[in-house]
Amino acid sequence: MEAEERAAEHDGEREMTVDELAARVGITVRNVRAYAARGLLPPPRLVGRTGYYGPEHVARLLLVREMLAEGYSLAVIERTLATAPAVGGSATLALHRALLAPWLPPEPEETTAEELAARAGVPVDPATVDEMVRLGLVERLDDGRLRVTDPPLLTAGLQVVRLGVPPSALIAAQARVIELVREIAATYVGMYVETGWRALFAEGSPPDQLDRVRAVVDRLQPAAAQALLASFRTEMAAAVGAAVEAELGALAEE
Structure with a gap:
């Protein structure tokens, strides 16, 4: 090469x-x-x-x-x-x-609105598909089929729907999650550009440091994911605890 x-x-x-x-x-x-x-x-x-x-x-x-x-x-x-x-x-x-x-998601998959609805165990809802397209979760193809841009994300969403959460509620929540994750990604990238990127290329041009770039990115991806997951676990535990306490308190008052 x-x-x-x-x-x-x-x-x-x-x-x-x-x-x-x-x-x-x-x-x-x-x-x-x-x-x-x-x-x-x-x-x-x-x-x-x-x-x-x-x-x-x-x-x-x-x-x-x-x-x-x-x-x-x-x-x-x-x-x-x-x-x-x-x-x-x-x-x-x-x-x-x-x-x-x-950082790219796995290979996209092709499906139909009917297949998605069947997997989720709900009726076909064109409005829900429109919202998924708007969020970039799926893309419409010329033949009327749908391309799923991130299959693992879709699989996780279908699991939530099968628990009884309405698709519209899940999509609304996912829209908010996307906004927050976009901020998180910008925070991590900004941190890296201000520190690691400039330090990495201090001794030469980016093409000359290609092997070092690959090594750093390979290490950065799991480290960032692990840090995000650890923070999510902590905050999720606190949020669940607060919600349970509030709901039990309301039941006691009744």
Whole structure:
């Protein structure tokens, strides 16, 4: 991979046709077009009906090929590249992947509103599906099916619904949880940027510190999750205790 990245850099600003691009990366033209259709490549520069590709396209295709070889699905690769800079070179994309990939949710699943309702043991409710779409919990596909963006989160939600909690109440609660978790994530990332990030790159540029970045992210993910879960357990115990005390007190007064 490193040799290929150096070769891509030596290409400079030289532009290629789709056939030349495919040959340069070692994949078929058909696959290049398929990856482009999924949004994995930025649009080429068009001259008439001919598209011309540059080093940024080579860098992206090399990353796609590498991640596929490591067992990542196209869906995960698509999410990894969704926020990557369109003109990023190989080193920039490698850094982007190292920082983002460990935090991505598992592989999405496809289902239908009817299947979700059956799993939850409740009637189909279009309004509930609309709210799930609004929150980003599911996405509508062109064929009318639904893509579940985070299957473990959905499974946990279905378990709560089967306990008797109305889907509308659970979704309202989840909307609030998402807001709070977003604040927590911003707090952790802000802390890391202000301390670990700057210290990490004090001795060199980010691409030069790629191995250190990967090592830090691999350690940061479980540490942050463990700290969050520990805090949640403590606060949940306090909240449950207070709720039980209040409810028992109300019963005693009756």
